[in-house]
Amino acid sequence: MMALLALVFVAPTARAAEPVDLLLVLAADVSRSVTQPKFKLQREGAAAAITHPEVLRAITSGPNRRIAVCFVEWSTVGMHKVVIDWTLIDGEGAARGFGDRLVDLPRSFSASTSISGAIDFSVLQLERAPFQADRRVIDISGDGTNVSGRPAGDARDEAVAKGVTINGLVILTPLAESFRPDHTNPPGGLEKYFQDNVIGGPGSFTVVAETHESFGRALTKKLVREIAGLPGPQLAVAE
Numbered sequence: 001m002m003a004l005l006a007l008v009f010v011a012p013t014a015r016a017a018e019p020v021d022l023l024l025v026l027a028a029d030v031s032r033s034v035t036q037p038k039f040k041l042q043r044e045g046a047a048a049a050i051t052h053p054e055v056l057r058a059i060t061s062g063p064n065r066r067i068a069v070c071f072v073e074w075s076t077v078g079m080h081k082v083v084i085d086w087t088l089i090d091g092e093g094a095a096r097g098f099g100d101r102l103v104d105l106p107r108s109f110s111a112s113t114s115i116s117g118a119i120d121f122s123v124l125q126l127e128r129a130p131f132q133a134d135r136r137v138i139d140i141s142g143d144g145t146n147v148s149g150r151p152a153g154d155a156r157d158e159a160v161a162k163g164v165t166i167n168g169l170v171i172l173t174p175l176a177e178s179f180r181p182d183h184t185n186p187p188g189g190l191e192k193y194f195q196d197n198v199i200g201g202p203g204s205f206t207v208v209a210e211t212h213e214s215f216g217r218a219l220t221k222k223l224v225r226e227i228a229g230l231p232g233p234q235l236a237v238a239e
Helices: 002-014 036-050 053-059 092-104 115-127 152-161 190-197 212-228
Strands: 023-029 067-074 080-089 136-142 164-171 206-209 236-238
Touching: 023 036, 023 115, 036 092, 036 164, 036 212, 053 092, 053 212, 067 092, 067 115, 080 092, 080 115, 115 136, 115 152, 115 164, 136 212, 152 164, 152 190, 164 190, 164 212, 190 206, 206 212
Parallel strands: 023 067, 023 136, 136 164, 164 206, 206 236
Antiparallel strands: 067 080
């Protein structure tokens, strides 16, 4: 009898996590090289993209008709913050609420750049998510190379080994506006750096934002592809 009562009380805590079609971490660079205009374009671009009709159509076209999103900001090693914790997006209302909260919150940091730290922190968020999905994606947006912490490629490889896909949104900086060209404009270009060191997993890809106006379009295209799980090789799409 006591064993039966124990099962009754334990059962509710053993329920499976709510299923969604995708667990998505949006990880935004807020290091020193990210100027205030770049910071705003990441926040406002993400808010606009998550509410775009094409993105909403992709969200509601999956088997579960919903995804879960977490927005984090990152800078140097040990400087990461969950700006908006795991949120269920199942339609326009939820998407708009997510976007409205995002544009109102203050900037988290402004220090050095650790892409590897951002990847490691994002993996931890995926592992603690209160939802369950077959697909887990980290969406890294940034304007420079990894300059602190362990190599970005090592963090990428460990995440991919856990079944995580990492995609990149590359924010280009005109050479004349760069205070550290080797960081924002590395040999071969920042897009090539992201392809070689940051993205990974089945169908991983990069998109490029060259201007403030193109960021929202690039992120919208990126989200549609991520949410829909469109197949394909590593791909760079310029806006």
